[in-house]
Amino acid sequence: xxxxxxxxxxxxxxxxxxxxxxxxxxxxxxxxxxxxxxxxxxxxxxxxxxxxxxxxxxxxxxxxxxxxxxxxxxxxxxxxxxxxxxxxxxxxxxxxxxxxxxxxxxxxxxxxxxxxxxxxxxxxxxxxxxxxxxxxxxxxxxxxxxxxxxxxxxxxxxxxxxxxxxxxxxxxxxxxxxxxxxxxxxxxxxxxxxxxxxxxxxxxxxxxxxxxxxxxxxxxxxxxxxxxxxxxxxxxxxxxxxxxxxxxxxxxxxxxxxxxxxxxxxxxxxxxxxxxxxxxxxxxxxxxxxxxxxxxxxxxxxxxxxxxxxxxxxxxxxxxxxxxxxxxxxxxxxxxxxxxxxxxxxxxxxxxxxxxxxxxxxxxxx
Amino acid sequence: xxxxxxxxxxxxxxxxxxxxxxxxxxxxxxxxxxxxxxxxxxxxxxxxxxxxxxxxxxxxxxxxxxxxxxxxxxxxxxxxxxxxxxxxxxxxxxxxxxxxxxxxxxxxxxxxxxxxxxxxxxxxxxxxxxxxxxxxxxxxxxxxxxxxxxxxxxxxxxxxxxxxxxxxxxxxxxxxxxxxxxxxxxxxxxxxxxxxxxxxxxxxxxxxxxxxxxxxxxxxxxxxxxxxxxxxxxxxxxxxxxxxxxxxxxxxxxxxxxxxxxxxxxxxxxxxxxxxxxxxxxxxxxxxxxxxxxxxxxxxxxxxxxxxxxxxxxxxxxxxxxxxx
Numbered sequence: 001x002x003x004x005x006x007x008x009x010x011x012x013x014x015x016x017x018x019x020x021x022x023x024x025x026x027x028x029x030x031x032x033x034x035x036x037x038x039x040x041x042x043x044x045x046x047x048x049x050x051x052x053x054x055x056x057x058x059x060x061x062x063x064x065x066x067x068x069x070x071x072x073x074x075x076x077x078x079x080x081x082x083x084x085x086x087x088x089x090x091x092x093x094x095x096x097x098x099x100x101x102x103x104x105x106x107x108x109x110x111x112x113x114x115x116x117x118x119x120x121x122x123x124x125x126x127x128x129x130x131x132x133x134x135x136x137x138x139x140x141x142x143x144x145x146x147x148x149x150x151x152x153x154x155x156x157x158x159x160x161x162x163x164x165x166x167x168x169x170x171x172x173x174x175x176x177x178x179x180x181x182x183x184x185x186x187x188x189x190x191x192x193x194x195x196x197x198x199x200x201x202x203x204x205x206x207x208x209x210x211x212x213x214x215x216x217x218x219x220x221x222x223x224x225x226x227x228x229x230x231x232x233x234x235x236x237x238x239x240x241x242x243x244x245x246x247x248x249x250x251x252x253x254x255x256x257x258x259x260x261x262x263x264x265x266x267x268x269x270x271x272x273x274x275x276x277x278x279x280x281x282x283x284x285x286x287x288x289x290x291x292x293x294x295x296x297x298x299x300x301x302x303x304x305x306x307x308x309x310x311x312x313x314x315x316x317x318x319x320x321x322x323x324x325x326x327x328x329x330x331x332x333x334x335x336x337x338x339x340x341x342x343x344x345x346x347x348x349x350x351x352x353x354x355x356x357x358x359x360x361x362x363x364x365x366x
Numbered sequence: 367x368x369x370x371x372x373x374x375x376x377x378x379x380x381x382x383x384x385x386x387x388x389x390x391x392x393x394x395x396x397x398x399x400x401x402x403x404x405x406x407x408x409x410x411x412x413x414x415x416x417x418x419x420x421x422x423x424x425x426x427x428x429x430x431x432x433x434x435x436x437x438x439x440x441x442x443x444x445x446x447x448x449x450x451x452x453x454x455x456x457x458x459x460x461x462x463x464x465x466x467x468x469x470x471x472x473x474x475x476x477x478x479x480x481x482x483x484x485x486x487x488x489x490x491x492x493x494x495x496x497x498x499x500x501x502x503x504x505x506x507x508x509x510x511x512x513x514x515x516x517x518x519x520x521x522x523x524x525x526x527x528x529x530x531x532x533x534x535x536x537x538x539x540x541x542x543x544x545x546x547x548x549x550x551x552x553x554x555x556x557x558x559x560x561x562x563x564x565x566x567x568x569x570x571x572x573x574x575x576x577x578x579x580x581x582x583x584x585x586x587x588x589x590x591x592x593x594x595x596x597x598x599x600x601x602x603x604x605x606x607x608x609x610x611x612x613x614x615x616x617x618x619x620x621x622x623x624x625x626x627x628x629x630x631x632x633x634x635x636x637x638x639x640x641x642x643x644x645x646x647x648x649x650x651x652x653x654x655x656x657x658x659x660x661x662x663x664x665x666x667x668x669x670x671x672x673x674x675x676x677x678x679x680x681x682x683x684x685x686x687x688x689x690x691x
Contacts, residue, residue, distance in 0.1 A: 198380065201381050201384075202384035205672050206385065206388070206664055206668045206671075207630065209633055210630070213648065213660060213663075213664075214661070214664050216652070218392060218397040290522075294523075294526070298526060298634055301634070302634065302637060302649055317527050317531070324535045334531065338525070338528050342523055342524060345523040349519050349522060353519075
């Protein structure tokens with residue numbers, strides 16, 4: 001994907017989020033909910049951690065290409081005289097460049113000053129010795145390096161974007177389907193409801209993991225494919241929730257009043273029903289976020305996730321699986337992926353619970 | 367009762383047809399037999415003749431939905447839709463694209479190892495979840511309850527991959543309690559199944575306990591609980607006799623769905639511990655890009671789920687006398 005397109009999408013999504021937040025801040029209901037979440041210290045801390053992860057993912061999503069220069073600092077041109085551009089880097093790439101450049105030969109433990117593997121050296125008097133060579137950057141790797149000598153901290157940080165994209169984009173893809181169909185089924189009833197219920201019963205009767213498997217076998221591995229597959233498999237549950245919520249709202253007095261005034265059905269749907277089911281969407285997005293992040297790792301391990309060339313915690317765990325059998329144990333890559341993943345999923349779970357309690361007391365688990 | 371049962375079955379037929387059409391659309395319209403042949407043959411050998419030979423060999427050389435050259439009813443029966451998609455309704459899953467073996471035969475062989483692993487996981491999870499949820503519900507509002515709930519959230523936040531990798535590392539490599547992976551028939555299979563089963567139970571502990579706890583708490587706020595307490599019944603009796611029975615209704619009625627879905631196997635555990643079940647079968651088929659097997663497993667998974675749904679519905683009407691037919 002070109003950087004221009006990617007940057008535009010990111011900015012568009014940010015603008016949408018900002019607009020929604022602004023619109024919500026004007027409503028008493030959302031303000032009270034925000035206050036309730038902020039009053040819980042645990043939820044607030046979790047929210048801040050989530051914001052940090054989101055910020056890193058954002059830095060890794062905006063980038064640009066720069067013209068390549070030769071050794072003299074002159075602009076590089078191709079045969080027809082056009083300026084040659086590099087592949088482009090995100091802001092995070094530029095910030096982490098010092099870390100990325102610290103390459104080693106192979107494995108090294110966290111903060112070690114010697115290589116993990118020993119090399120045979122022949123001394124002057126003909127004896128061969130097993131020596132652990134010094135690292136290129138002794139004590140320069142907080143979380144060690146992996147098999148090809150890449151810094152594990154760098155890998156973990158670069159994987160954040162994949163995790164966030166899986167967690168958010170999957171639900172984002174499902175929302176338009178779910179919202180339109182759920183609200184229509186609930187409001188119009190009758191044959192519209194029958195058709196939509198039929199559709200989601202058919203789709204939801206295929207087990208998610210098998211649906212994703214079929215989709216990936218057909219379209220190949222990759223982050224976009226995985227997001228679309230999981231989105232298509234998961235719109236049904238949100239659709240069902242929205243249908244139920246609309247059925248409830250349909251009986252509300254303000255809907256009856258709007259009807260009595262002769263407002264058209266579509267206008268009632270978009271002015272009165274949709275704004276009042278948005279909290280269901282937000283709760284579902286946040287609560288589902290963590291399970292999508294976890295699912296990515298499992299699916300990648302099964303060979304139906306992101307490809308091996310996409311940096312993600314799933315690929316890290318997959319690479320590191322056999323490293324536990326080495327002696328001494330190579331644990332740092334596995335543990336790093338695990339800790340970074342837990343650092344995202346645990347706060348998401350806690351924050352999601354707090355958000356649900358604040359927004360929809362009926363769903364409260366006490 | 368019988369009328370209701372028949373009505374429910376009649377309602378399921380269009381859903382089954384819908385699933386069949388969806389599977390057909392995904393595997394033959396989106397990804398045509400030509401695409402399939404090219405994917406199977408690879409980039410080096412995908413000349414039109416080779417594609418045609420591959421299609422003839424695997425039975426994909428018929429028209430998709432309408433065969434204009436065939437006489438009479440064969441216009442419809444001599445098509446890919448009828449032979450490869452509709453045929454799955456009467457158990458004809460065809461042959462594997464990569465090995466040529468009968469898929470139905472493979473399924474029959476592999477369903478039992480899957481079941482042998484899934485059943486102890488299912489029972490263990492159910493018992494552990496109910497027990498722990500009961501303990502938490504009994505201690506509601508105390509520090510124990512809060513700590514338990516927090517532990518559940520932590521368990522839910524840990525990837526199941528971590529559980530199986532560390533489980534194998536600890537139990538097999540460090541403590542040498544169980545074999546790393548593999549399978550055997552008869553009683554010898556126990557030692558191969560115990561580690562994956564324990565890992566499977568731990569994986570489901572967090573979310574299950576939390577969910578069941580809400581079922582119990584829902585019941586605890588009901589009037590009959592207050593009445594039972596007012597009668598002077600000890601808290602233990604109230605919990606284990608009155609509340610347990612009512613709280614288990616949503617759990618028990620869903621058992622058919624879980625129980626039947628056990629047959630399709632656990633993809634992750636079976637692959638990791640090399641158990642020759644249906645989950646492993648599916649994963650191997652995905653790696654080999656064997657569309658016939660993936661197609662069959664997707665359809666089978668959906669059919670099993672739909673039958674489970676029907677049984678759950680019936681179980682509900684039996685367990686809860688308030689539901690009138």
